[in-house]
Amino acid sequence: MRTVFEIEQVGPFVSIQDAGRNGYARYGVTKSGPMDRLAHSLTNYALGKHDSSSAIEVSLGGLTLKCIEGEITAATGGGYFSINLDGSELAPWSIFTLQEGSVLKIRSGEWGSWCYLSFLGDIQAIKWLGSRSVHQGSGLCGLPYKQGDKIIVENGKSNADTSGSFFDPKTLKPSPEVRIVQGPQDSYFKDISISKLYLTEFKLTSEYDRMGVRLNGEKLKVNRALDMPSEPVARGSIQVPGHGDPICLLADHQTTGGYPKIATIISADQDAMAQKRVGDVVTFAKTNVDDAIAVARQKHLQIDVMKEEIERNRASFIHKLWSSNLISGVISTSQD
Incomplete structure (x- = not known):
């Protein structure tokens, strides 16, 4: 059709x-x-x-x-x-x-x-x-x-x-906390900027589209000259240009970039990050690669549970149909 x-x-x-x-x-x-x-x-x-x-x-x-x-x-x-x-x-x-x-x-x-x-x-x-x-x-x-x-x-x-x-x-529903793995260019930042990354409440700005979103909060000052060669970037990368505002890369991100990446959002939290709105608050929580992998595996198990819920609800549609009185006024075939 x-x-x-x-x-x-x-x-x-x-x-x-x-x-x-x-x-x-x-x-x-x-x-x-x-x-x-x-x-x-x-x-x-x-x-x-x-x-x-x-x-x-x-x-x-x-x-x-x-x-x-x-x-x-x-x-x-x-x-x-x-x-x-x-x-x-x-x-x-x-x-x-x-x-x-x-x-x-x-x-x-x-x-x-x-x-x-x-x-x-x-x-x-x-x-x-x-x-x-x-x-x-x-x-x-x-x-x-x-x-x-x-x-x-x-x-x-x-x-x-x-x-x-x-x-x-x-x-x-997205929570304010988003988990990140620090690096790979965290050496470009002073210790005070690394501390600010975890202690600051950042807000999503109106500079937000499918490529990425700019965050506003404490400035994360770069400690070295921005002379690093362009290299591959990934979805969830948090780049920091010279102005000090972190930029989180999203679905349509460029494939390479020359700004230092202070951290990367773990894969299990990237969908929730994308569902945040302009003005929403985000705080970053530090994790490591092994924990990020464990969380990703746990999320896959949770997805299976979600699919089971969907299956049950779809089945209930048919059950509700068969258990309904489809002919008005008829409640029994008995002649009594």
Whole structure:
């Protein structure tokens, strides 16, 4: 089945994202992919799709879609956003079905910066180097959506029996504390700057996009000339330019950089960092590589538990359907 949507309203940075493109950093091509990889994966999983399937990433600016052709089941997940379908409010992490004429509105809610909209079908988009992920800075592999664009989903399926909230996201709400591994260029900073890194409450500034976010707090002064050669950088790297404000690199980060990296956010905390909003506070907690690996393994086990919760909730949709009185006025087949 073919389903077509028209975009009636859209905020900045709203784009199609899958798991990203691997293996091309040596050519200057970053991986891209979702800002919150866990939420993206779980939203797809709720529909029975592969974790890395394409979905629409929605920023705080929101998205309004009108279904102008077809019928399809969809799901939303990510931050605690406001989801409105045809005037009715849905839970932030919900499965629902859109029909011709349906209007879906996604708006910022209580917390979080990114929401994911996945369809039970294949979103049509350009594929480049094995991925449909839009890269913000280059314009390669498509561009962010704009008002009036059409979204076409092929091979769509509709399953109106499967609807409702499939996951409680309260455990994913970002905490102020973010764990980091110090280095690799911590030698570029005086001891007082290293101390400030752990004792300061930093705030996310409005200099925030898919490439990274600048933090404001105590200045982390560089102790040496900024003459280091450019070298590979990773998602979660905390670079410190000459002005002393740390910059946390995110999904669309450059592949190399010449600023010293005072620390790197551990992989288990990177999704939560991406869900923070402008003005949110972050404090850094020191950890080591071995502990970061142990935390990553623990998180994988937690993801399995989350998927089990989603499975139970999906099963309950069908159970609720069969246990409902579907014919008004009929409660028994007995003639007594």
